[in-house]
Structure formats: structure tokens, C-alpha cells
Amino acid sequence: MVRTPHEISQKLEHLLPGIQKPGRYTGGELNQVVKDWDAIATRVALVFPDIYELGMSNLGMSILYEIVNNRPDALAERAYIPWVDMEAVMRSEEIPLFSLETRHSLADFSIVGFSLPYETLYTNTLNALDLAGIPLFSSERSDDDPLIIAGGHSTFNPEPMHPFIDAFVIGEGEDAIQDIIDVYREWRDTGKPRRELLTELSQIWGVYVPALYEAHYLPDGTFSHMEPLIEQAPLPVVKRIAPQMPPPTTRFIVPYMDIVHNRIPIEIMRGCTRGCRFCHAGMITRPVRERTVEEVVSAIETALEQTGFEEIGLLSLSSSDYTHVVELVNAVSESFAGRNLKISLPSLRIESVSVDLMEALKYNRGGGFTLAPEAATEKMREIINKPVSTAQLLETAREIYARGWTTIKLYFMIGHPSESMEDVQAIADLCKAVLAEGRKVIGNRAKVNAGVSTFVPKPHTPFQWVPCDTIERIREKQDLLKRELRGRGLKLNWNNPEETLLEAWLSRGDRHMAEVVYRAWQGGAKFDAWNEHFDYTAWLAAFDQVGLDPAFYTHRRRPLDEVFPWEHLSTTVRKKFLTEDYLWSQRGQTRVDCRERCFACGILPTFADLRRENPGEVWQCPEVKNKRVRVQKSSALIGANQIPISGD
Amino acid sequence: MNDDNLTRLRIEYGKTEAMRFTGHLDLYKTWERTLRRAGLPLAYSQGFNPRPKINLSSALPLGFTSQAETIDIWLEDPVELDQIETSLRSAAPPGINIQAVSEVDLRAPALQTQVIAAEFEVTFFDPVPDLRERVEAILAADALPRVRRKKEYDLRPLIEQITVLPEDEQGKPRLHMRLTAQEGATGRPDEVLAELGLPPEASRIHRTKIHYAEGESV
Numbered sequence: 001m002v003r004t005p006h007e008i009s010q011k012l013e014h015l016l017p018g019i020q021k022p023g024r025y026t027g028g029e030l031n032q033v034v035k036d037w038d039a040i041a042t043r044v045a046l047v048f049p050d051i052y053e054l055g056m057s058n059l060g061m062s063i064l065y066e067i068v069n070n071r072p073d074a075l076a077e078r079a080y081i082p083w084v085d086m087e088a089v090m091r092s093e094e095i096p097l098f099s100l101e102t103r104h105s106l107a108d109f110s111i112v113g114f115s116l117p118y119e120t121l122y123t124n125t126l127n128a129l130d131l132a133g134i135p136l137f138s139s140e141r142s143d144d145d146p147l148i149i150a151g152g153h154s155t156f157n158p159e160p161m162h163p164f165i166d167a168f169v170i171g172e173g174e175d176a177i178q179d180i181i182d183v184y185r186e187w188r189d190t191g192k193p194r195r196e197l198l199t200e201l202s203q204i205w206g207v208y209v210p211a212l213y214e215a216h217y218l219p220d221g222t223f224s225h226m227e228p229l230i231e232q233a234p235l236p237v238v239k240r241i242a243p244q245m246p247p248p249t250t251r252f253i254v255p256y257m258d259i260v261h262n263r264i265p266i267e268i269m270r271g272c273t274r275g276c277r278f279c280h281a282g283m284i285t286r287p288v289r290e291r292t293v294e295e296v297v298s299a300i301e302t303a304l305e306q307t308g309f310e311e312i313g314l315l316s317l318s319s320s321d322y323t324h325v326v327e328l329v330n331a332v333s334e335s336f337a338g339r340n341l342k343i344s345l346p347s348l349r350i351e352s353v354s355v356d357l358m359e360a361l362k363y364n365r366g367g368g369f370t371l372a373p374e375a376a377t378e379k380m381r382e383i384i385n386k387p388v389s390t391a392q393l394l395e396t397a398r399e400i401y402a403r404g405w406t407t408i409k410l411y412f413m414i415g416h417p418s419e420s421m422e423d424v425q426a427i428a429d430l431c432k433a434v435l436a437e438g439r440k441v442i443g444n445r446a447k448v449n450a451g452v453s454t455f456v457p458k459p460h461t462p463f464q465w466v467p468c469d470t471i472e473r474i475r476e477k478q479d480l481l482k483r484e485l486r487g488r489g490l491k492l493n494w495n496n497p498e499e500t501l502l503e504a505w506l507s508r509g510d511r512h513m514a515e516v517v518y519r520a521w522q523g524g525a526k527f528d529a530w531n532e533h534f535d536y537t538a539w540l541a542a543f544d545q546v547g548l549d550p551a552f553y554t555h556r557r558r559p560l561d562e563v564f565p566w567e568h569l570s571t572t573v574r575k576k577f578l579t580e581d582y583l584w585s586q587r588g589q590t591r592v593d594c595r596e597r598c599f600a601c602g603i604l605p606t607f608a609d610l611r612r613e614n615p616g617e618v619w620q621c622p623e624v625k626n627k628r629v630r631v632q633k634s635s636a637l638i639g640a641n642q643i644p645i646s647g648d
Numbered sequence: 649m650n651d652d653n654l655t656r657l658r659i660e661y662g663k664t665e666a667m668r669f670t671g672h673l674d675l676y677k678t679w680e681r682t683l684r685r686a687g688l689p690l691a692y693s694q695g696f697n698p699r700p701k702i703n704l705s706s707a708l709p710l711g712f713t714s715q716a717e718t719i720d721i722w723l724e725d726p727v728e729l730d731q732i733e734t735s736l737r738s739a740a741p742p743g744i745n746i747q748a749v750s751e752v753d754l755r756a757p758a759l760q761t762q763v764i765a766a767e768f769e770v771t772f773f774d775p776v777p778d779l780r781e782r783v784e785a786i787l788a789a790d791a792l793p794r795v796r797r798k799k800e801y802d803l804r805p806l807i808e809q810i811t812v813l814p815e816d817e818q819g820k821p822r823l824h825m826r827l828t829a830q831e832g833a834t835g836r837p838d839e840v841l842a843e844l845g846l847p848p849e850a851s852r853i854h855r856t857k858i859h860y861a862e863g864e865s866v
Contacts, residue, residue, distance in 0.1 A: 013773070014773070014849060014850065016669070016711075017710075017711045017848070017849040018849060021669075022669040022710075022711070023669040023670060023674075026666070026668075026669055028665070028666035028667075028742055028743065029666070029741070029742070030741035030742065254678075254681060254741065256666070256667055256669075256670040256674055256678060256741075256743065257669075257670065257671075257674050258673075258674060258677070262677070304684065304685075305685060305687075306685070307681065307685070308680070308681030308682060308683070308684035308685035308739070309681060309684075310677075310680065310681070310684070339684070340690075340692050340698055340700070
């Protein structure tokens with residue numbers, strides 16, 4: 001195998017001209033950080049397990065890159081997955097997966113961290129390890145191999161990846177990465193065996209080391225319990241949160257080629273107060289924390305000076321719910337007027353898009369205006385807890401068209417088992433009704449683009465008990481929409497039902513699923529998120545080889561008292577709350593926005609101390625005034641960081 | 649926008665290692681961002697989708713580096729030349745090397761219409777013992793029929809000059825060539841290499857000069 005950066009560079013010199021989009025593999029962009037490799041002992045490779053254009057658009061990667069590189073004792077470099085043409089060349093020329101900054105093989109790093117925001121990146125993660133010549137299984141790694149860590153939304157159920165990753169970060173990574181580097185440094189200096197490192201990592205708030213636990217199952221194949229193999233291993237592992245949103249990252253790397261999001265991404269708020277029952281992000285990113293308007297405006301100013309990007313994305317799960325949203329949009333528009341910038345504010349909520357907000361946004365209208373009603377009948381809206389009235393949607397649509405937008409994008413979700421064909425028909429009818437409103441205002445220029453995704457029951461949500469729709473029924477529903485939503489001004493997008501199934505298998509998978517992931521990868525599965533590469537038969541073959549029934553994971557209504565293989569990881573939203581919400585959904589009972597009334601989901605009891613230390617508008621949870629005694633265990637290594645114990 | 653204050657500037661620059669795989673369209677984006685970082689009042693076209701007023705000289709093929717690139721930009725308001733040069737130098741990304749900035753008459757013709765020829769320097773990775781003979785052979789030919797993108801053409805009249813240069817300090821063989829570069833008649837150095845029977849990917853190609861029609865001073 002070619003090993004040194006010099007050898008890798010020499011090979012690339014000959015090979016890159018024959019590769020598609022060679023700019024994906026060269027690095028060297030503005031704001032990349034290149035530190036002195038030999039002078040720094042803790043070297044972290046940050047890997048987004050998909051191609052450059054996607055990885056470069058991921059905010060989490062940018063945040064961690066900045067945090068690690070700000071430490072004088074550590075460096076961070078980037079790596080992405082080579083596209084198939086490059087992978088073939090790398091394999092035949094024996095070039096390992098290398099970092100963009102200094103072209104070191106990933107195997108030469110101290111720590112390799114994978115970003116796993118969604119499940120369809122799992123096989124690519126195995127492929128990355130394999131391309132770097134790093135043993136795939138944690139148990140096979142020696143003291144000389146890098147520490148392999150992973151984080152991101154999908155790792156709230158990490159079990160399908162448990163044998164491949166040494167330590168998972170559950171929750172927010174900003175502080176956890178610092179602690180991991182500290183623990184790693186101390187371990188390396190003392191020269192203890194790798195097992196010690198894993199034990200010490202498990203003492204960090206938010207870090208889950210799967211090798212320290214054994215899973216037990218019942219005779220029917222369902223999960224029984226997780227047994228810690230050493231006394232120190234925490235149970236449950238409580239997710240990490242930042243008590244306040246850290247200062248925004250502003251020094252983004254500016255690519256030399258077109259990527260997915262060519263913009264400055266600024267998170268304005270973390271979490272969501274709405275409680276849509278299907279929404280994984282809404283459940284796992286609580287509590288809601290906001291940045292101030294001043295902080296956002298000043299971050300944009302700095303980021304513009306450092307990057308020169310032409311677009312600013314004000315990001316959150318539900319931006320129109322940001323307390324000072326109109327003030328923010330006006331402040332941004334005024335501060336940066338005349339600079340030919342585009343401001344995008346994705347994820348707007350129908351009931352909180354005010355006329356004032358539309359007025360503020362109308363000078364920035366780019367493509368279309370996006371709204372996500374998700375369901376079209378009262379019944380389905382009550383089941384999913386997104387109670388928007390059709391009258392309100394139509395009125396909002398009218399106001400949007402009247403302000404110059406010609407296209408409204410409507411996002412819907414099909415595939416909840418309680419959904420009938422009438423509920424699906426109502427989606428088509430609603431799209432047509434919105435188009436009719438548009439025609440009244442702007443005539444035949446009006447357009448409606450319907451994006452219809454398929455429901456995937458997610459762990460840690462009130463729908464974690466719910467079965468998926470059968471593939472036949474999904475097709476039937478999609479066929480209805482395809483028949484109905486055609487003609488002038490109407491456009492429909494939908495998901496391949498097999499791809500939805502894969503996401504569903506992995507979302508609620510247990511440790512047995514890891515064998516399926518491994519076999520699927522061996523059978524050629526990779527780039528599962530890419531239509532043209534997704535290989536359904538490789539996955540079915542893998543299930544077959546392992547002797548597991550895919551329907552066990554997707555098409556089974558789980559009984560209320562079933563123990564789930566992700567319960568040892570606590571989002572701090574209590575199972576009691578999720579169970580109640582699930583039962584409410586069956587009765588069509590909705591919950592209001594939790595800023596109006598606290599439903600005691602579990603966040604506040606767990607993080608009462610943090611809330612008390614961060615009073616006022618910073619959190620959207622009610623204030624905690626009285627000092628209550630909480631049980632807390634202090635970390636053996638990091639005195640400042642305390643592990644809260646879930647309050648169930 | 650007040651057109652009275654519009655000024656047109658010509659920037660000469662090098663496109664170096666870090667950007668050798670950046671294509672023409674992405675280069676526009678890179679310049680727009682560079683000018684925004686530099687805080688210069690770049691002029692934009694009117695209309696619903698304003699475009700920055702930037703005009704690049706002849707496109708550089710992917711993988712080539714150059715010391716002879718030129719771009720014209722239009723500013724809404726005049727700025728001191730010295731100040732422009734200073735702020736551009738600090739705002740330029742790795743891969744763009746600012747050489748000179750000058751003011752140009754607003755009515756001057758578009759750069760790409762004035763290009764007549766370009767010079768390139770080729771450095772081969774490996775020894776080419778019979779390089780001189782190969783060059784002499786194609787220079788002696790009356791015609792060099794080739795096919796590019798399914799179109800037949802004669803490469804020979806596009807070759808103005810080829811010279812074998814002394815080897816570089818690492819002993820690598822080098823060539824210099826001057827090729828015609830006019831609309832519909834542009835010689836490509838990689839085509840010349842292919843005609844010499846040498847694989848273009850086994851070399852580095854660097855543009856050293858662009859020749860413009862009489863009256864255009866660059």
C-alpha cells in the first residue's frame with residue numbers, strides 16, 4: 001500500500017486528470033487549516049461519509065473542524081468518500097483514503113470521527129475504514145490504530161453500527177469533542193492499553209462505548225436489557241447538550257467548485273417546541289435554545305468578510321417560531337442591503353408565517369416558498385400532532401402568491417398505518433386547492449410542487465411503536481398521487497419505497513442488524529442514499545445470510561411494554577411521555593406548542609440546574625427558580641463536566 | 649445603480665496549483681466571492697436575477713496552471729488603484745495570484761474577442777529521449793488532421809511555434825509552444841502532445857502568455 005503523503009501525491013499527480021471532478025480530492029481551499037503535522041500529537045480526521053459536495057455543506061463538520069483546529073494541541077483535517085470512479089482507481093493503485101489538507105492516510109490519524117446524520121451513510125462508513133486499511137471491527141483494532149468515533153442524529157440509535165465504532169457521541173458534539181481529545185491525550189501519555197482508553201471515554205457526559213455493554217434478548221427476538229460489563233459504564237448514557245448555543249462558526253471553507261449549499265449557514269435556534277410526533281429531530285434536540293438577533297447579525301458580518309459567500313441560510317427546525325424572526329429578517333436585510341446577497345429562511349411553519357414575515361422576505365424570494373403541512377385531513381393532522389387548518393394554509397398561500405412568489409412547495413408525508421386512501425386523496429385535493437388560490441392571484445404562472453415523502457417510524461419518538469406501511473400500500477398511495485397530481489402547474493416528487501424501507505430497518509435496528517450492515521457492504525452496498533447506487537437486493541441477501549426477517553424491524557406493531565434496544569441512550573424525553581403521546585395520537589388528541597404549556601417531557605427535570613444557570617429567553621422551557629437537589633456523578637477525569645442522570 | 653461612476657478594471661493574475669481543477673464557471677464564482685471579501689463595490693446587472701459584471705479572458709482547460717490570466721471587472725464607484733490591489737491581494741484565495749490592476753476604457757472591446765494566440769510551457773514527468781525528433785516531425789508535416797469532440801480539424805496551422813527547452817532543475821524535459829487562439833481556431837496544447845505521441849496526463853501544462861490583437865495592452 002502507498003503510505004506517505006508524498007507517495008500519495010505522486011500517484012495523484014498522474015491519476016487526477018483522468019478522474020471526474022478532480023477538485024473533490026485536492027483540498028487547498030480558502031480557509032482550510034493546515035497545521036504542522038509533526039509538531040502536533042493529536043490528529044483528528046473528520047469524515048463525512050459521502051462525496052465532497054455533500055460533506056462540505058454539512059454545518060456540523062464545519063463546527064467541529066473549527067473547534068479542533070482552535071486547540072493548539074490538536075489538528076483536524078477533512079476526508080470524504082471518493083466517487084466510484086476514484087474509488088476504483090484508489091483500490092487498483094493501493095491508495096488509502098487520505099485527508100484533503102496534508103494527504104495523510106486516515107490510518108495515520110489519532111482519532112477518526114464520522115458524521116452520521118442519517119442511516120444511509122452506514123455502508124459508506126465501512127467502506128471508508130476499509131479504504132484506509134483500518135480494521136472494520138472495534139475488537140480487532142490495536143493500540144496503533146486510530147480511535148474511531150461517530151456522532152450525529154442517527155447515532156441516537158447506534159446499535160446497527162455498534163461493532164465498528166469505538167465510541168459514539170450522543171447529542172451535541174461541541175463540548176464532547178474537547179473532552180474526547182483531553183482523554184485521548186492523557187491516555188496516550190500514560191501508555192495504557194486501548195481498553196483503558198475506552199473505559200475512560202465512557203466517563204464523558206454523552207459518550208457511549210458499545211464494547212462496555214452486552215445486549216440481552218428475549219426468546220421471541222425482542223430486546224431484553226443492556227448489561228454494563230464494567231461497573232463504571234453509565235446506564236443510561238445521557239445525551240450531551242450545550243447549556244447555551246456556542247458562538248457561531250464563521251470561518252467556513254470556501255470551495256472552488258459548486259457544492260450542495262453554497263452559503264453561510266447560521267443556526268438561529270436549536271430544537272423545536274412543536275412536538276410533531278413523527279419528527280426525530282424535534283424530539284432529540286430539545287430543549288429549544290435561541291441565539292440573539294445581534295449575535296446572528298454579527299456572525300453574518302464576520303462570515304461574509306471571511307468567505308464572500310453570496311447566500312446566507314438562517315437555519316433551524318422551525319424558523320418562523322424563532323421569537324424575534326421578523327426583527328431578525330429585517331435586521332439582516334437592512335445590515336446587508338445593496339450587497340447582492342440572498343437570504344434563505346428554510347423550515348417555515350404555516351401558522352407562524354405572518355404577513356410581516358412575508359413582507360420582510362419578499363425581497364429575497366429566490367425559488368419557491370416552502371411549507372410543510374405534512375397531512376391534508378384533520379384526522380391525520382391530529383394523529384401526527386400538526387394541527388394546521390386548511391383554511392389557514394389557503395390563506396397563507398394566497399398571501400405568498402400575492403407577494404410575487406410563483407411557486408409554492410408543499411411537503412407531505414404518506415405511509416402512516418392509520419392513513420386511508422381518502423387521506424391521500426385529500427393531499428392531491430389540497431395541492432389543487434392551493435394552485436387554484438395561486439391562479440386567482442397570478443393566473444397561470446402559479447405553480448405547486450408537492451414533495452411527498454414516506455413515513456419512517458423513528459426511535460425516541462412517540463411513533464417508535466408504529467409499524468411501517470407495506471411496500472404495496474405505499475405504491476398504491478404513490479400511484480394515486482401520480483395520477484392526480486399532473487397537468488399544468490403541478491409537480492410531484494416522491495421517494496423510492498425500497499429506500500424508505502432501508503432507512504426504516506436501520507432506524508429501529510438492534511445489535512443483530514450490524515451483521516446485516518456488514519454483509520450488505522460485503523455484497524457491494526454503498527452510496528445507499530444515491531438512487532442510482534442503492535442496491536435493494538444486496539440488502540435482502542444480507543438479511544437472508546444473517547437469518548433475520550426484515551419485517552421484524554419494520555412491519556411489526558410493537559407492544560406498549562416492549563423494551564427497545566436504544567433505551568440505554570437517553571434523550572431525557574421520558575418513555576412515559578412518549579407512551580402517553582402515542583396513546584394520545586391514537587385518540588386524535590393534540591398538544592399545543594410547548595411554549596404555551598410545559599408537558600413535562602423530561603428535559604427540565606434532567607437539566608434543571610442548567611436551566612437555572614441559563615435563565616430568561618435563552619431557553620424556551622419554563623424557568624427553574626427553586627434549587628432542587630439533583631443526583632449527579634462527577635466524571636473521573638474531567639472535573640468540570642458532570643454527567644446528569646436521567647430522572648426516570 | 650448610477651452608471652456615471654462606473655469604472656472598468658483589468659486584473660492580471662496567475663491561476664496556480666490550488667485551483668488547477670477549477671473550471672471556468674466555478675472560477676466566476678470564486679472571483680465574485682473574492683471581490684465581495686475585498687469589499688469592492690462590484691457592479692451587478694439589473695433585473696430579477698442580478699449577475700456580477702465580471703468578464704474573464706479565454707478559458708483555461710482543467711488541470712492547467714497559468715501566469716497569464718486576465719479578468720475585467722466593473723465597479724459602481726471609483727476606488728484608488730493602489731487600494732484595489734492591496735485589498736485584492738489580501739482577499740484572493742490560494743490559487744489566485746494577483747499581478748497587476750489597471751483601469752480600462754469602458755468602451756474597450758471584450759477581452760475574449762481580442763485574444764489571438766497563447767503560449768504554454770509543458771513539463772514532462774518522465775524522460776522523453778526522442779522529444780526533439782518528435783517535435784521536428786510534426787513541424788515538418790503539411791497537415792495534422794485530428795478529431796476532437798467528433799469534429800475533424802487540422803492542427804498544423806494552429807501551431808505557430810514549438811521549441812524544446814532545456815531540462816528543468818530536476819532533469820525533467822520541457823517544451824514551449826505558441827498556439828493560435830482565435831474564435832473557431834484555437835490550438836490546444838494537450839492535442840499537440842497527443843499528436844507528439846505523448847500522454848497529456850504525464851505532464852504539467854502552464855500558460856505563460858496570452859497575445860491580444862493590436863491596441864489591447866495587457
